[in-house]
Amino acid sequence: MIRHLYRLYPHPGVLVRMGLLHLVLAILQGVLLGMLVPILRALLRPEPDLAAATPWLVAGAVGAAVYGVLKMIATPVGFAASMSLAAQLRHRLMRHAATLPLGWFTGGNKAKLSRTVTTSAGNVAQLASTFGPPAITGTVVPATVVVVTFFVDWRLALLFLAILPVAFLALRRAGRITAEADRELDEAATEIAGRAIEMGQAQPVLRAAGHGTTGTARMRHALDEHRTRYRKGLRRSLVPDLTYTAVVMVGFVAVMVLGAQFLLSGTLQVADAVALLVLAVRFLEPLGTLTELLGTLHAMDNSVTRVENILYTPALKHHPKPVRELKDATIEFSDVTYSYGGTPALSGVSFRCRPGTTTALVGPSGSGKTTVTRLIARFFDVDSGSVRVGGVDVRELDHQVLLSDVAIVFQDVYLFDTTIEENLRIAQPDATHEELMAAARAARLNEVVARLPQGWQTKVGEGGAQLSGGERQRVSIARAFLKKARVVLLDEAGSALDPENEGAISEAIANLSQDPNRTVIVIAHRPATLATADHVIALDGGRVSEAGTPSELRATGGTFARLYNQYEHARSWHIGAAPAP
Numbered sequence: 001m002i003r004h005l006y007r008l009y010p011h012p013g014v015l016v017r018m019g020l021l022h023l024v025l026a027i028l029q030g031v032l033l034g035m036l037v038p039i040l041r042a043l044l045r046p047e048p049d050l051a052a053a054t055p056w057l058v059a060g061a062v063g064a065a066v067y068g069v070l071k072m073i074a075t076p077v078g079f080a081a082s083m084s085l086a087a088q089l090r091h092r093l094m095r096h097a098a099t100l101p102l103g104w105f106t107g108g109n110k111a112k113l114s115r116t117v118t119t120s121a122g123n124v125a126q127l128a129s130t131f132g133p134p135a136i137t138g139t140v141v142p143a144t145v146v147v148v149t150f151f152v153d154w155r156l157a158l159l160f161l162a163i164l165p166v167a168f169l170a171l172r173r174a175g176r177i178t179a180e181a182d183r184e185l186d187e188a189a190t191e192i193a194g195r196a197i198e199m200g201q202a203q204p205v206l207r208a209a210g211h212g213t214t215g216t217a218r219m220r221h222a223l224d225e226h227r228t229r230y231r232k233g234l235r236r237s238l239v240p241d242l243t244y245t246a247v248v249m250v251g252f253v254a255v256m257v258l259g260a261q262f263l264l265s266g267t268l269q270v271a272d273a274v275a276l277l278v279l280a281v282r283f284l285e286p287l288g289t290l291t292e293l294l295g296t297l298h299a300m301d302n303s304v305t306r307v308e309n310i311l312y313t314p315a316l317k318h319h320p321k322p323v324r325e326l327k328d329a330t331i332e333f334s335d336v337t338y339s340y341g342g343t344p345a346l347s348g349v350s351f352r353c354r355p356g357t358t359t360a361l362v363g364p365s366g367s368g369k370t371t372v373t374r375l376i377a378r379f380f381d382v383d384s385g386s387v388r389v390g391g392v393d394v395r396e397l398d399h400q401v402l403l404s405d406v407a408i409v410f411q412d413v414y415l416f417d418t419t420i421e422e423n424l425r426i427a428q429p430d431a432t433h434e435e436l437m438a439a440a441r442a443a444r445l446n447e448v449v450a451r452l453p454q455g456w457q458t459k460v461g462e463g464g465a466q467l468s469g470g471e472r473q474r475v476s477i478a479r480a481f482l483k484k485a486r487v488v489l490l491d492e493a494g495s496a497l498d499p500e501n502e503g504a505i506s507e508a509i510a511n512l513s514q515d516p517n518r519t520v521i522v523i524a525h526r527p528a529t530l531a532t533a534d535h536v537i538a539l540d541g542g543r544v545s546e547a548g549t550p551s552e553l554r555a556t557g558g559t560f561a562r563l564y565n566q567y568e569h570a571r572s573w574h575i576g577a578a579p580a581p
């Protein structure tokens with residue numbers, strides 16, 4: 001654990017200083033208690049001897065004053081250190097998250113990241129405040145008390161020593177069980193966080209299906225699971241917790257019984273018996289608090305593991321001497337194979353797209369179309385083969401340079417809850433008004449803006465909820481124009497769009513292709529896009545099944561011709577089914 005913590009805090013200066021401060025406090029506490037012995041011996045004589053007690057009383061008062069001052073310094077320092085450590089750790093996590101491949105950000109991983117940055121980083125930083133100081137007190141005070149007791153009565157000191165291993169074994173068992181329960185509980189909590197994100201995103205679908213208030217079956221299952229694990233964990237940790245408390249209590253009773261016996265047999269003075277009783281309380285009480293700290297320790301241990309899991313997730317590899325300029329926008333796949341872990345999503349895929357052309361990717365669901373676009377934007381690195389942009393392997397290209405020239409238009413575009421202008425400016429913050437207007441015209445976004453109540457200053461709502469799917473895609477295409485991206489990867493909306501949006505998006509794609517320096521790759525679902533593409537690549541089971549111009553492929557009567565006919569059929573069905581105006 002200490003080794004792991006050292007890896008998380010490579011410069012633990014503040015922690016070491018704080019630890020030393022609490023060590024001094026704990027030893028001082030034991031020594032101050034030890035001073036009770038000469039004081040009581042002097043004062044509890046038949047003839048109380050104040051003169052003999054005075055030096056000890058003065059030393060005790062000075063010690064107590066030093067203790068008070070150190071304690072006043074230690075507490076705020078501990079909390080400040082804790083906050084600073086949490087902030088450091090959170091920065092480190094966020095810095096690392098920014099270097100992870102985009103493909104890592106799945107729903108589950110996003111939930112893990114959010115819990116780790118908020119809860120786990122806070123737990124680990126508790127080391128400096130709520131965990132570290134009581135843990136030092138809970139172990140060092142009993143140790144000091146044992147040493148002091150040896151000077152008073154070795155027999156009771158031995159009894160204290162005998163209690164320690166039994167208490168340690170009981171504590172270890174309780175610790176193992178608490179850790180297991182905490183780990184299970186955290187897994188269940190992360191599952192809930194993931195399901196909550198999913199439920200939030202799926203609200204429209206759920207409400208349409210009449211499940212708006214009851215949530216999803218997966219969410220309900222996750223909540224039930226959490227409750228079951230919580231109950232199970234409580235039941236399991238009850239027995240070892242009680243065992244430990246029993247050991248501590250039996251220890252206290254044993255000290256009382258033995259002390260009384262020594263007192264009656266005349267081998268222990270009354271003054272020493274009183275002092276020993278106080279020492280016994282200060283020996284057993286901190287041990288008692290250790291079991292409470294155990295929960296914190298294991299939560300912290302699990303938190304350290306979670307923080308490490310994210311910090312040690314391999315970042316996107318950087319080439320030692322990356323190419324910092326993209327010569328042109330030629331895209332080339334050479335014998336590319338990629339797998340998400342199971343069956344390859346792409347196998348031996350090769351093709352080339354030249355600047356100034358539009359390539360339509362077609363194929364059945366799961367055939368690998370999205371994976372092709374992800375590999376171009378380097379969400380992941382290929383398992384074998386190579387993806388080249390401008391003649392350079394994307395792994396050798398500076399990632400920022402690559403991303404600054406690539407625009408991705410997803411099927412479901414996410415917009416920030418701000419004005420439409422701000423949403424567009426993300427692509428190029430210092431764009432002039434003319435540039436903004438030109439991009440909007442090219443993407444036919446100007447028509448949408450003209451309709452909005454506050455024009456460019458209209459807020460689009462959380463995720464862009466005020467706009468339709470097709471309108472959001474038009475914002476995203478406008479971003480590509482504004483950014484002057486030479487590579488545009490576009491996933492056409494799969495669901496039916498209204499005729500206006502459909503026409504606008506087809507025209508926007510055609511406008512994108514006008515630039516002779518730009519390469520456009522469209523995951524195409526519409527016959528209009530398929531018909532106007534310069535080139536078509538049909539994928540099937542992760543392999544290129546056909547490639548050629550649309551007319552060539554329609555003539556061959558293969559996969560593309562079949563899909564084209566299906567799309568045409570679906571389109572005529574939509575038109576036929578549309579209500580008469």
Ligand SMILES: Nc1ncnc2c1ncn2[C@@H]1O[C@H](COP(=O)(O)OP(=O)(O)OP(=O)(O)O)[C@@H](O)[C@H]1O
Nearest residue numbers: 106340341345363364365366367368369370371372
């Ligand atoms: N993040 C992921 N983790 C694991 N497997 C994945 C992931 N993304 C895709 N796959 C799998 O890889 C294969 C190719 O998926 P891909 O999304 O590229 O296909 P697609 O042709 O774009 O499908 P669709 O048209 O349905 O979007 C599928 O078998 C899919 O299940």
